[in-house]
Amino acid sequence: MRVLAVVHEPDAGPGVFGEFPVWAPGAEPPPPIPDALLVFGGSMHVDQSDVHRWLDGEKAFLREALGRGVPILGVCLGGQLLAEAAGARPHRMPEPEIGWYEVEITDAGAADPVIGPLAPAVELFEWHHYVAPLPPGAVELARTPQCVQAFRIDGKPAWGLQFHAEVTRESLWGWLDGWDNSEATHTTLDPDQIRAASEQRIENQNEIGRGIAERFLAEAARHKH
DSSP states (O other): EEEEEOSSSSSSSGGGGOOEEOOOOSSSSOOOSEEEEEOOOOOSSOOTTTSSSSSHHOOOOHHHHTTTTOOOEETTTTHHHHHHHHTOOOOOEEOOOOOOEEEEOHHHHTTTTTGGGGEEEEEEEEEEEEEEEHHHTTTEEEEEESSEEEEETTSEEEEEESSSSTOOHHHHHHHHHHGGGGGGGGSSHHHHHHHHHHHHHHHHHHHHHHHHHHHHHHHHHHOOO
């Protein structure tokens, strides 16, 4: 099974999900559609095609893959791009979610083959300023009071996650080290408090992330054309 990781920035790759061939949309033309796609995050936003012109090409690539029934797992920006490909309109949140949040698993999520083992709730790491509403016909699998945290496209082996279950300790510390050069400086959040909380939680989340990836890849193999 040919699994492709779509990586927008070097410090926002597959992490604990595993090692996969990588496509960097900002630097390379679209490859052939693979058997499964993992689409990751980045500091750019889903509506910034005027600045990052390659986003339009990536969106077309995802729409084609979704139309073909290719298994897709999108994380953060990747989930928002998947949601847009499925007809949603991602937008900026009034306040970002950055840090550790309790994520509620819905009844549909509890029955889902990828998200189900996280029920009834789980604490996970977030870093996002935008959010994707539920695409038309999609199923909400997880939520926080602020937004949809996981969804599945109805009738497709395609999942979007808002939380960063893939992030390694090394990458997370790099994100926090870059706090002063990020949009997070416009919040009242404390990066030192987030780092301290992460020391206690990242190892457990890494196990959760590996499980999500394993279950998605098992579903992808089951749906392989």
